[in-house]
Amino acid sequence: MAKQLKTSADGRRCVFPHCKRLLSIYNHGSYCHVHCDQMTREQMRKAPYRHPL
Numbered sequence: 573m574a575k576q577l578k579t580s581a582d583g584r585r586c587v588f589p590h591c592k593r594l595l596s597i598y599n600h601g602s603y604c605h606v607h608c609d610q611m612t613r614e615q616m617r618k619a620p621y622r623h624p625l
């Protein structure tokens with residue numbers, strides 16, 4: 573009587589190399605929450621930060 577949660581019906585996984593985290597069905601991105609945040613920071617780092625005047 574073990575209930576199986578269908579949290580990853582699609583069985584999608586993070587596309588980050590060597591990352592095997594299953595993506596939540598609520599996660600519509602290609603990365604898991606960890607790498608999604610990491611990639612966002614990478615993009616922010618690449619973009620020149622300008623001090624708001």
Ligand SMILES: [Zn+2]
Nearest residue numbers: 586591604607
């Ligand atoms: Zn990941």
